[in-house]
Amino acid sequence: MTPEPSRSTSAAATTRSPRRGRRWLRRLLIATPIAVALYTVLGFFGVPWLVRAVIVPRIGERLNGSISLERAAFNPFTFRIELERLEVRDDQGERVAALGAFDGNFEAWRSLVQTSWQFQSVQVTKPFLLAAVNADGTLNLARLVKPSKEPATPLREIPRVVIDGMNVDDGEISVRDSSLPEPFGLDFAGLTFDLTNLDTRPGNPNKASLRARTRNGAELEWDGFVESTPFASQGKVVARNVDLAPFMPYGLLYTSGRVVEGRLSFEAEYELAPVAEPPAATATLVSADIVGLKAEHEDQPLLEAPTIHLADAAVDFLARTLSVASYEQAGGSLAVDRDADGTLAFVRILVSPAPRDTGSDAAPQADESVDPRTIQYPVQQFAAALRNLVRDAAGAWTVSIDRAAVSEHQLRLHDRSTPRPVETTVLVKAAEAGPILSTQGYAIPYRATIEPDGGGSVESEGTLALFDRKFDLAVKLVDVDATPYAPYIPEYLEAVRFESARITLDGNLAGSGKEDGTLDGAWKGKATIADVRFDDANTSSPILEVRSLGADGDLGFSLHPDGGRQVEWTGPLSLTELALAAPSATPREANVATIGIEGTAKVDRGADGVARAGWSGSVDVGATEFEATTS
Incomplete structure (x- = not known):
């Protein structure tokens, strides 16, 4: 028979149990504010210090240049992170990328539950990007990052990122190309980008819009959808008042003539889904207008066209079809010159483009297409689909032009191949x-x-x-x-x-x-x-x-x-x-x-x-x- 515990022993145990509970409660009450205080200090001060003193320098070590960040802030309770005046410069000291401010609200609990990166909002102010092609054909952004000692492992999947609302305001993009016969430069300012309910999960279309303008008055608008995996996009592009003259450095690859004046406005729709089944790569030019077009050759007038209107032009790159419903040109003049040896000026102004040095020995492409759906890496999958698209588009095309009309257009004939020069107008x-x-x-x-x-x-x-x-x-x-x-x-x-x-x-x-x-x-x-x-x-x-x-x-x-x-x-x-x-x-x-x-x-x-x-x-x-x- 088991002896029963004594009353004194039972009473002592009963007394110690409440005391032990009270000690743990006191410890918890003391530790909690300390932990909260420590968490607060580390969050408000430690994270910004970690960003400025550790993360930014580590990134700088991977660059052929420098990176600087003036201010970082973090709220450990709302998981809001703020960055101000971030700037990246290349090894020549030229500014390559920057942003005035970044403000992101990270949703930690949602991210844990849904195993994804979740943001309530992202606000980017005054971002800047310089995209430049050097004289040898290389891209400045490719040179900015030091090559890795070991080849990077291909990305198996696009990480899932969810952003309830994203806004980019007052952005600027500067484009430069020094590999052309003449340097090319174009600046986009006042760029705004709005995106609602971004979700990079496969097959999800993300609605977005983009607005931009150039310093000489051109405006660009884009509204559409983008899918990340597999990549696909469709939408509408509207451009207004685009000055054509600055793009002449690219035209000089093919002609010695020069556009000196002219403004382009157009509205176009497109669909690009090279990995889909069936794939799609189409574009429709709803309308395009060129006003005040003037071109010269050797400082002499070549072409004047007050108005050019193009309507309902459609291209299917996979089917290799091009159709144009209407082309109309009113007014203006064209110089038809023939030199002493009988050669028309149109022949003389054409230039055979020389191969452009890309600065690297590119590997030859295989003649046979690769089904991109057999590739498990999304970036390589999209690259293979684009190569297939370019290869397929190089075949014979089916072209139709329903109507082309010219009115009140003057032809100026100057023929020096005759014993006496012929000069007349028609x-x-x-x-x-x-x-x-x-x-x-x-x-x-x-x-x-x-x-x-x-x-x-x-x-x-x-x-x-x-x-x-x-x-x-x-x-x-x-x-x-x-x-x-x-x-x-x-x-x-x-x-x-x-x-x-x-x-x-x-x-x-x-x-x-x-x-x-x-x-x-x-x-x-x-x-x-x-x-x-x-x-x-x-x-x-x-x-x-x-x-x-x-x-x-x-x-x-x-x-x-x-x-x-x-x-x-x-x-x-x-x-x-x-x-x-x-x-x-x-x-x-x-x-x-x-x-x-x-x-x-x-x-x-x-x-x-x-x-x-x-x-x-x-x-x-x-x-x-x-x-x-x-x-």
Whole structure:
């Protein structure tokens, strides 16, 4: 039998138990405020000190430059962290990145429960970033970080970050490129970025918006969605009043011409999801307007276009399709120059871009595409998808242009390849082309109304197939002054110079090119040439004058690349009031009231410049006067 404890022992135990509880309570009451005080001190003072004295210097050790932070603050109870005046400079002392202030409210409890980085809000003020391409093609940001001694382990997944609200205010981005023929620079200021309910979990679209402006008055807006895993984005971009001239350093890679004025505004929509199934990479230009465009070449005016409007242009990079609903241009002028050796200025201003040195030996890319969905690392997955996109876009494209229209546009012709320079202007009153389809060899159906210098009008309608060297045109000229084009005639008549004429035509002109470069063509229709005059090339005195020359028939021609050509005319010709003067030691003059010719005439000019002519048919000569004077 177990003995029962004594009453005294039981009473002592009962007494010690409340005392022990009270001691623990006293200790807890003493330790709690001490712990709270210690936590408060370490939170308010220790964390900022740790950021400034440990974390920032550690980051600086990884940089080819320096990093500084003026102020850090931390609230251990709300987990709010504040940073002020953070600045990163490269090894040359140039500011590369900075921010005026960072204010973030970290949600510790939510982060623990949901195993993610949770923020109630993030506010960034006055951030700055300098993105510069050096002369050797390398990026300044890539040089800023020292290379790691060991290769970094690829990121297996994007960490989940949740931000209820994020705002970037008064940001600035400076872009520089020194690898171009001329340095390029562009500054974006007043940048604002708003993002609500950011969540980087896979498949979650995050709605965001961006606003920016440049120092010269351009505005940029973006509204859309972004997914982090796999990366995808879609949205709308609006740009207003973008100055085109500062972008010319990139244009100089391809042309020696230069845009000196012009403002661009556009609205576009896009979708980019290269890893999705099916993948997507599309863009739609809802509308684009260029105003006040001016371009020069060698300080001489080349192009002026007061207004250019482009509407409903769509591109699908994966399907390799490009469609343009409408292109319209009103007013302005274009210089069409031809130098002494016959080369058009458009050819001379084109430049073949030289390969750009990237500063590194890039590994050759494999010819075969890699399915990005088989790659487990998200960054490498996205990079592989982009490489596939670029590779696929390099194939043949299907292009369609529904309508292209030009009105009130002046063409200034200056040709120095002729014995006498040709300088004239042509006003394109209205010209419209389309549809232009790659599936039809880019053949251009068109119609145009033109007013040449010196009066008259030209109307034409038909199809130009430039790549196939084919054309089929209906042409109508009414009282067009041929005088400005007189210098083109003397190469066929050495001692005689064409001086003037007025031309009226109504017919059809068709032709096609051969593989050897020969161009065969035919004209069928009516022609009237009035007030024709040929002068002596040396004395400028009249040799032949014809009041009117009429023709109604068929003209066939063949032009060879070696300079040879054949011309054959079949049909009637009529001449009225012909006056002929043949100056020589014994001058002769003849006046013919009318001449009627019916038959076939052939002219064969060889590559050596020697011409052979033949004719068969009938001639009806009206009243004729002949006079010879012997001095």
